[in-house]
Amino acid sequence: xxxxxxxxxxxxxxxxxxxxxxxxxxxxxxxxxxxxxxxxxxxxxxxxxxxxxxxxxxxxxxxxxxxxxxxxxxxxxxxxxxxxxxxxxxxxxxxxxxxxxxxxxxxxxxxxx
Amino acid sequence: xxxxxxxxxxxxxxxxxxxxxxxxxxxxxxxxxxxxxxxxxxxxxxxxxxxxxxxxxxxxxxxxxxxxxxxxxxxxxxxxxxxxxxxxxxxxxxxxxxxxxxxxxxxxxxxxxx
Numbered sequence: 155x156x157x158x159x160x161x162x163x164x165x166x167x168x169x170x171x172x173x174x175x176x177x178x179x180x181x182x183x184x185x186x187x188x189x190x191x192x193x194x195x196x197x198x199x200x201x202x203x204x205x206x207x208x209x210x211x212x213x214x215x216x217x218x219x220x221x222x223x224x225x226x227x228x229x230x231x232x233x234x235x236x237x238x239x240x241x242x243x244x245x246x247x248x249x250x251x252x253x254x255x256x257x258x259x260x261x262x263x264x265x266x267x
Numbered sequence: 268x269x270x271x272x273x274x275x276x277x278x279x280x281x282x283x284x285x286x287x288x289x290x291x292x293x294x295x296x297x298x299x300x301x302x303x304x305x306x307x308x309x310x311x312x313x314x315x316x317x318x319x320x321x322x323x324x325x326x327x328x329x330x331x332x333x334x335x336x337x338x339x340x341x342x343x344x345x346x347x348x349x350x351x352x353x354x355x356x357x358x359x360x361x362x363x364x365x366x367x368x369x370x371x372x373x374x375x376x377x378x379x380x381x
Contacts, residue, residue, distance in 0.1 A: 188369075190370075195374075195375075196374050197271075197357045197359070197372030197374050197375050198310070198357070198359075198370070198372050199372065200369030200370065200371070203367070203369070241309070255310075255312075255370065256309070257302075257309035257310040258309045259307070259309055260309070
């Protein structure tokens, strides 16, 4: 699977928007961009995914660059509950067998009250 | 709807002991998998199953066995625990369009091997 690069940590204030970047310059045409997050002492939780177009759901928005070499997860109004490690992952849907999502170290998001 | 349930939440073993980590899901998902997470590292895939009666190895399968006799359950067995197996273990499942639907994770089992 192609690799992703994320900042180790980011800090934001409560009730402000948060933009979490992810670089994936070697992305292939069949790679979907997935985001998961992991709250302290919990398992990872699915946030959002997309292929080419920007995506919105109740948790967040995903903005994908036109060349698909980078993407940004947007939390529109951060709360203390959003403090977590956020993982940006590429998933090749043409690949059968294991759903071996490769979780890197992610971005540790700190929310200040 | 409980989702993915893992038991126990915590376990301490002595080197050489055996145990089974339990994982059950009530979403009728065909795909289930086991990951381990070590400090400062991402999650690594141990074993996975695409349906009852079918299992296969992931990235780090050595020292672990799995079986899938039912759709709901996917236990992970440590036959002879080693300190290197001290980790947090997560079970996950997915259904629908297997290639692109999200993984649902349990809350993990924290295992310490002394």
